[in-house]
Amino acid sequence: MGAVLCLVTGLGLVPSTGEGRDLLVPKEQATTEFEPTETPSMDVQQKGVPQSLFTWIRMARGYEVEWDTFGRKGWYTQDPRLKPVAPGTTVFTPDTPAVYIVFEVAPLEDPAQFGAQVFPVGADGKTSDRVVVRDSLEVPGHERYGFLELKKPADQWPLGNYLVKIYITSLGQQPFHAVNQVGTMRFTVADQPAATAPAPAPDASAR
Secondary structure, eight states, rough: OOOHHHHHHHOSSSOSEEEEEESSOOOOOOOOOOOOOOOOOOOOOOOOOBBBEEEEEESSSEEOOOOGOOSTTTTTTTOOOOEEEEETTEEEEETSSEEEEEEEOOOOSSOEEHHHEEEEEEEESSSSSSSEEEEEEETTOOOOOOEEEOOOOOOOSSSSEEEEEEEEEEEEETTTTTGEEEEEEEHHHHHEEOOOOOOOOOOOGOO
C-alpha cells in the first residue's frame, strides 16, 4: 500500500495542501472578431415574398391613411392602414423635408421597436460610420402598419448617396445594435430627381 501511495503521489494525483494549480495548462487563444454581416437589400421586393418581419416595405415621399380604415365619424380603427405616397422613390432633392419608409408587418404578438439610421456613402462607394439622421417607432402588439420619418439634417440634405440600415428589436433593447439589423435601403439626393417608374403599390387584396 505504501508503494502505491508513493506512486500516486509521484504522478501528482493527490491534491497538495499548498496553492491549487490547474493540471492542464490552457491553450492560448487567438483574438477573434465576428465578420461583418451582409444584410439583405430591401429596395427590390418580389410580390408575395416577405422580408424579415415585413410583409412589404417601401421608401416613399410620405404616407396616407386609407379611407376604408375609418370607422364612425372622428374615429379610427385600432390599426389604420397606411399607404405610401410615391412608393419606390429613391431620388430626392436637397430640400425634401423627410424621406419616409412605410411598412406592413405580420401581426405581432408582442410590441416591437423598428428603427432606421442613415449613413452617407462616399464617391469611392464606402459607407461612412457617421449617422446623418435616425428614427425609431414602437409598434404595439397585434398592429401591422408603421412608418419611419427620416427628417432632413439642418437646412437641407447634402448631395450624394445614402445607405439606410433597418433594425427590429424588442422593447427595452438597444434599438440600433448591429445584431438587430435586418436589411438596408438606399437613396440619392440630387438637384434634379431622376424620372423613375414608381414601384407598384402594396397589394390590398392580401390584407
